[in-house]
Amino acid sequence: MSKGEQIEILKARHAELENELTTEExxxxxxxxxxxxxxxxxxxxxxxxxxxxxxx
Numbered sequence: 001m002s003k004g005e006q007i008e009i010l011k012a013r014h015a016e017l018e019n020e021l022t023t024e025e026x027x028x029x030x031x032x033x034x035x036x037x038x039x040x041x042x043x044x045x046x047x048x049x050x051x052x053x054x055x056x
């Protein structure tokens with residue numbers, strides 16, 4: 001798998017997490033633990049993308 005393909009997969013997962021975050025934040029009573037966990041996952045994906053791009 002090429003680095004470009006890896007980044008595209010990570011970007012797709014990041015977009016999925018963004019949708020999950022938006023859904024959770026728009027609930028009447030958002031779960032702060034879930035919001036925090038989603039944000040942490042998004043940051044980890046961003047870090048992975050940055051590492052892949054840096055090694056290109």
